[in-house]
Amino acid sequence: MTGGAQSGGGDGTAGGFALQACLNGSRGPTDHPGLPVTPLRLAQDACAARAAGAGAVHMHPRDGTGRESLSAADIGAAVREVRRAAPGLPTGVSTGLWTTAGDVAARRAAVLGWAALPTGDRPDFASVNLSEPGFTDLCEDLRRLGVGVEAGVWSVADAEALAAAGTDCVRVLVEVIGGEERTAVARAHAVLARLDELAVPGPRLLHGEHASAWVLVDEAGRLGLATRIGLEDVLHGPAGEPVRGNADLVRLARTRLATYGR
Ligand SMILES: C[C@H](N)CC(=O)CC(=O)O
Numbered sequence: 065m066t067g068g069a070q071s072g073g074g075d076g077t078a079g080g081f082a083l084q085a086c087l088n089g090s091r092g093p094t095d096h097p098g099l100p101v102t103p104l105r106l107a108q109d110a111c112a113a114r115a116a117g118a119g120a121v122h123m124h125p126r127d128g129t130g131r132e133s134l135s136a137a138d139i140g141a142a143v144r145e146v147r148r149a150a151p152g153l154p155t156g157v158s159t160g161l162w163t164t165a166g167d168v169a170a171r172r173a174a175v176l177g178w179a180a181l182p183t184g185d186r187p188d189f190a191s192v193n194l195s196e197p198g199f200t201d202l203c204e205d206l207r208r209l210g211v212g213v214e215a216g217v218w219s220v221a222d223a224e225a226l227a228a229a230g231t232d233c234v235r236v237l238v239e240v241i242g243g244e245e246r247t248a249v250a251r252a253h254a255v256l257a258r259l260d261e262l263a264v265p266g267p268r269l270l271h272g273e274h275a276s277a278w279v280l281v282d283e284a285g286r287l288g289l290a291t292r293i294g295l296e297d298v299l300h301g302p303a304g305e306p307v308r309g310n311a312d313l314v315r316l317a318r319t320r321l322a323t324y325g326r
Pocket of ligand 1: 089157158159160191192193216241273296
């Protein structure tokens with residue numbers, strides 16, 4: 065089985081949870097009527113996702129115009145509101161380079177600005193995409209800020225880059241981005257196997273998006289790995305049925321994971 069020895073201490077979780085809710089991603093409000101964008105809506109959805117069975121949240125905080133933002137003010141406002149509504153819920157944010165339009169120095173400066181936040185307003189962890197330039201400096205900056213790194217591995221090449229860098233991370237996100245549903249499981253296995261071959265430490269969280277989202281929730285269940293679901297990754301249930309929002313998606317994922325004893 066792939067993802068075995070390094071999958072998270074044998075308890076099938078990624079550092080204490082089996083299911084993370086990815087609340088909004090880069091989506092806009094026209095994508096789904098339930099999409100949370102403001103700190104208050106993110107907090108409401110975090111709370112509802114936890115009640116539905118999520119053990120952590122990942123979000124893309126926005127500025128006053130609704131655009132993704134890494135500024136200390138916007139990150140701090142979203143994290144603070146989520147912590148107020150859902151105390152103790154592990155809370156993470158994206159650091160996607162698209163947020164600063166591909167400007168590595170601007171991203172680094174924004175993240176370094178989180179030093180001005182009280183520690184309680186800093187996220188517990190942040191995802192860092194290995195395919196993006198500047199990931200080693202960013203990981204070191206996050207470590208100094210006391211923010212855990214979720215290493216975003218999208219390919220075998222990313223797995224090799226992570227092994228070569230030796231980055232300390234709280235979790236390895238095996239993210240099957242793009243491509244067709246019928247190849248998603250094979251792609252996931254190729255990355256998981258390479259991570260294990262290279263003895264990359266850290267629990268794995270496996271997920272896909274769009275057509276591959278549900279098939280990889282099932283595969284994570286089968287492999288005993290953590291996974292994630294939410295409006296960032298998919299806008300409907302496993303049979304294409306409509307959902308009201310993140311809490312519905314989390315409930316549906318929990319039902320599927322239960323069939324694998326999770
Ligand atoms: C393209 C993926 N939705 C990227 C993702 O989930 C990780 C991140 O926020 O950087």
